[in-house]
Amino acid sequence: MRWNQYYLFTTREVPKDAEVVSHQLMIRTCMIRKVAAGIYSYLPLGWRSIRKLEAIVRREMERAGSVELSMPAIHPAELWRESGRWDVYGHLLLRMKDRHDRDFCFGPTHEEVVTDIVRRDVKSYRQLPLNLYQIQTKFRDEIRPRFGLMRGREFIMKDAYTFHASQESLDSAYEAMREAYCRVFEACGLEYSMVEADSGTIGGASSHEFMVLADTGEDAIVRSPSGSYAANVERATIGALAASAATDPEPLTEVDTPGKTSVAQVAEFLDRPVEQFVKTLIYETEKEYVAVLVRGDREVNEVKLTNHLDCRHLGLAREAKVVELTGAPLGFAGPIGLADEVRVLADATVRPLVNFVCGANAADRHYTGANWDRDVSVDEWADLLLAAAGDPSPDGDGPLELHRGIEVGHIFDLGIKYSKAMECTYTDERGESQPMLMGCYGLGIGRTVAAAVEQNHDEDGMIWPVPLAPFEALVLSLDPDDEAVARGAAGGQVQGRRSAGDPGPGRRRRPGPRRGQGGSVATARS
RNA sequence: CGGGGCGUAGCUCAGCCUGGUAGAGCGCACGGUUCGGGUCCGUGAGGCCGGAGGUUCAAAUCCUCUCGCCCCGACCA
Numbered sequence: 001m002r003w004n005q006y007y008l009f010t011t012r013e014v015p016k017d018a019e020v021v022s023h024q025l026m027i028r029t030c031m032i033r034k035v036a037a038g039i040y041s042y043l044p045l046g047w048r049s050i051r052k053l054e055a056i057v058r059r060e061m062e063r064a065g066s067v068e069l070s071m072p073a074i075h076p077a078e079l080w081r082e083s084g085r086w087d088v089y090g091h092l093l094l095r096m097k098d099r100h101d102r103d104f105c106f107g108p109t110h111e112e113v114v115t116d117i118v119r120r121d122v123k124s125y126r127q128l129p130l131n132l133y134q135i136q137t138k139f140r141d142e143i144r145p146r147f148g149l150m151r152g153r154e155f156i157m158k159d160a161y162t163f164h165a166s167q168e169s170l171d172s173a174y175e176a177m178r179e180a181y182c183r184v185f186e187a188c189g190l191e192y193s194m195v196e197a198d199s200g201t202i203g204g205a206s207s208h209e210f211m212v213l214a215d216t217g218e219d220a221i222v223r224s225p226s227g228s229y230a231a232n233v234e235r236a237t238i239g240a241l242a243a244s245a246a247t248d249p250e251p252l253t254e255v256d257t258p259g260k261t262s263v264a265q266v267a268e269f270l271d272r273p274v275e276q277f278v279k280t281l282i283y284e285t286e287k288e289y290v291a292v293l294v295r296g297d298r299e300v301n302e303v304k305l306t307n308h309l310d311c312r313h314l315g316l317a318r319e320a321k322v323v324e325l326t327g328a329p330l331g332f333a334g335p336i337g338l339a340d341e342v343r344v345l346a347d348a349t350v351r352p353l354v355n356f357v358c359g360a361n362a363a364d365r366h367y368t369g370a371n372w373d374r375d376v377s378v379d380e381w382a383d384l385l386l387a388a389a390g391d392p393s394p395d396g397d398g399p400l401e402l403h404r405g406i407e408v409g410h411i412f413d414l415g416i417k418y419s420k421a422m423e424c425t426y427t428d429e430r431g432e433s434q435p436m437l438m439g440c441y442g443l444g445i446g447r448t449v450a451a452a453v454e455q456n457h458d459e460d461g462m463i464w465p466v467p468l469a470p471f472e473a474l475v476l477s478l479d480p481d482d483e484a485v486a487r488g489a490a491g492g493q494v495q496g497r498r499s500a501g502d503p504g505p506g507r508r509r510r511p512g513p514r515r516g517q518g519g520s521v522a523t524a525r526s
Numbered sequence: 527c528g529g530g531g532c533g534u535a536g537c538u539c540a541g542c543c544u545g546g547u548a549g550a551g552c553g554c555a556c557g558g559u560u561c562g563g564g565u566c567c568g569u570g571a572g573g574c575c576g577g578a579g580g581u582u583c584a585a586a587u588c589c590u591c592u593c594g595c596c597c598c599g600a601c602c603a
Contacts, residue, residue: 012552012564013538017596037595092602109603143527143601157603209603218602315600410603442603 001471007044020216022453023148025462031470038145038153042446048470049449050156054135056187056467057158057443064180065173066131066160071113073137077103079112083421088312094141106139111418111440114161118436119424125165128426128436131173133160135445149446150406150454151218156445163419164437165426174413177441181210181409184443189465190452193403195221196231197410198303207412210443211405212451219407222400224393229400234303237383238400239392241349250355250369258364261331263296266366270357278350278358278370280333282322282342285311289325292384293335293346295353301386308345308382326361334359334367335376344377347384406451407444414438 011028018024026032031046042050058068080086080093086105094106107113114132122128135158145153160177164170178194185192190212197209209232211221220233231237260266267274277296282289283305290309292300306314319330325339326332335344335358350356355369358376370376389402419425419435428434449468456463466472 009536011537016532016538019597034595090601138603140603142603144597144599146596151602155603313601407603444603447603 018148020147020150020454021457022150022216022450025453025457026148026450029462032149038142038151040149040152040154040446045470046449049452049464049468050445052468052470053188053445053449054158057135057184057445060180060183060187061133061158061160063183064131064176066133066177066180068134069132070134070136071107071110071117073107073139074104075107075113077105079116079422080105083112083115083418085112092140092142094139108138108140109440109442110134110136110159111161111414111438112422115418115422115424115438118163119419119422122163122424122426122436125426125428128163128165129169129173130163131160132162133158133441147216147218147450149450152446155447158443158445160441162439162441163424164439165428165434167437170413170437170439174411174439177411177439178208181411181441181443185210185212185408185448188448188452188467190408190448190455192408193221193223193227193230193405195223195405196235198232198234198307207410209405209407210409210411211403212408212448212455213403214406214451214454215404216454217404217406219405221403221405222387222389222391223403224395224397224400226397228397229393229395231387233387233402234301236387236400237394238385238387239394239396241392247354249371249374252370252375253368254360254362254365255368256364257332257366260364260366261329266357267296270366270368272357272368276353276356278335278346278353278356280335280359282317282325282333283314284317284321285309286313287311289317289321289339289342291333291335291338291342291344293344293350293358293378294385295347295350296357298347298349298388299386300347300384304382304384305345308384326359328359328361328363328365332359332361332363332365334361335378336367336370337361344379345384346378346381348381349385351381406447406454408448408451409441409443411441412439414440 007030009030011030013028014024015027017034018027026046027034029045030043031049032040032042034040061068074096077086077095080089086093089108093108096104096106098104118130118132122130135156137154138157138159139154142151142153145151149155162170162173162177164173182194192210192212195209195211197207209219211217211219211232221230222233222236223230255270257266257269260269263274263277263279267277274297275295278293279296279298281292281294281300283292284290288309290305292305294300302314317325322330322333325342326334327337327339335346338344338361351372354371356371357366357368358370359365360367367375372378387400390399392398393400414437416435416437419438424436424438425433426436452465452468453462456465464470
């Protein structure tokens with residue numbers, strides 16, 4: 001293909017709304033063009049990369065025993081009401097009405113539709129297991145779309161769903177899909193990591209995410225040195241922290257801490273280490289107020305907290321409410337003497353503390369020498385800690401490293417969440433009706449291409465992994481006035497190669513700019 | 527949804543505070559020049575200043591409303 005016959009108009013200027021490199025470069029190289037917030041056209045060059053990735057994904061899905069189908073983008077509300085997600089999914093669901101005033105939504109994922117298909121056709125354990133996938137455009141009305149294809153509203157995703165009569169069957173499909181995902185990302189030449197994940201609103205028992213490692217990633221993950229443990233920080237647990245030396249209990253003492261509202265300030269003022277502090281944070285959910293105790297130098301993991309409380313909305317309580325519940329201004333909350341309505345949760349890592357410091361629920365006052373049971377009663381102990389770099393790995397494999405990652409794939413063991421709600425059942429060997437076990441497996445197509453750019457570029461442009469490069473070679477004639485070179489040599493080279501050719505005669509081009517842009521068009525760079 | 531910002535040429539932006547014939551660079555067209563890594567010179571085309579209303583002799587500029595977009599936060603695969 002000759003460049004001047006192709007639809008390829010590169011630009012030098014960086015569009016002002018493009019923040020991350022992949023977005024900037026994909027706009028500049030004419031791969032994508034924005035149509036509305038979070039909605040893009042895939043121009044020919046970008047579509048080539050998308051199609052190449054899709055081919056890899058199809059190959060690996062088929063190898064893993066998945067069968068391709070295509071489901072509608074528009075879903076009737078009834079299906080979503082059946083699963084209960086019409087209400088749960090909230091504003092992420094783009095809703096619409098047809099001419100008869102019936103409710104529909106643009107599918108953000110297809111558990112409901114695929115479950116509806118399977119429940120009509122499949123009646124017996126003899127027909128299971130089944131593994132179906134599609135590559136299709138989805139829409140999620142993100143609160144804040146950004147970063148080009150990395151977080152669009154309309155996006156292309158490969159989603160697969162499996163149906164089983166036993167956990168063993170689901171486990172083996174899950175494993176097969178896990179391997180397929182690894183093969184896909186390896187085939188793309190990407191540096192990635194599979195991590196344990198929180199399952200979010202999709203729900204289900206276990207789940208793993210596939211993260212492409214890149215500094216601009218929106219997710220944080222921790223990994224042990226050998227990689228034997230890896231998890232999204234939303235879910236990461238840690239090994240036991242070093243215990244402080246045992247000392248005899250001190251008396252509980254209320255001390256003045258005028259104007260010292262942060263742990264760091266109080267620690268300095270009292271000359272005590274921050275590890276010796278218990279920090280009290282007041283959270284509110286749609287149903288209750290909760291005090292969460294963590295070590296002074298640590299942060300609360302709000303995803304773990306949300307899961308533990310089984311609530312829909314969670315946030316730090318408003319200042320006025322904190323004052324009401326603690327009887328003190330912000331900065332002096334503590335677990336001793338809180339209002340009765342407050343449920344007290346403590347992170348397990350503060351359990352070994354002896355003679356700790358905490359807020360006294362009075363202005364400018366803290367306690368020292370506080371101890372569990374004698375002074376402080378806790379309603380529940382739980383793992384509520386946000387893992388940090390340097391924490392011991394839970395499997396004993398040394399200190400955890402912190403990385404940024406782009407979530408390009410997510411696989412879930414759904415259990416019977418959807419099959420039970422939607423009565424997708426089969427008859428087992430004993431003639432009894434059972435809900436099918438399900439798995440679901442997503443892979444972001446556009447996001448993976450964007451992630452490949454995030455991970456492979458320099459100051460001049462993209463350095464494509466060959467399997468995803470739109471073109472593999474770019475032929476340039478360096479003497480634009482030489483007709484023989486332009487038509488003959490370059491033209492001949494272009495034949496039979498999957499490459500982009502020089503514009504050739506016509507408006508004369510200098511080799512410089514073409515080279516600069518060419519690197520992003522084809523993969524070869526020197 | 528809360529906070530902040532931006533809509534002026536195809537792109538990136540200046541002009542707005544202090545109202546008075548709409549600008550630059552890049553890109554584009556034409557001519558010349560140069561010729562192995564983003565040449566140089568000249569000429570030219572191109573804008574209902576996001577939209578509506580208001581104030582004014584006069585509005586890109588001031589006021590009101592509206593639409594779109596971006597950033598931070600809450601949220602999220």
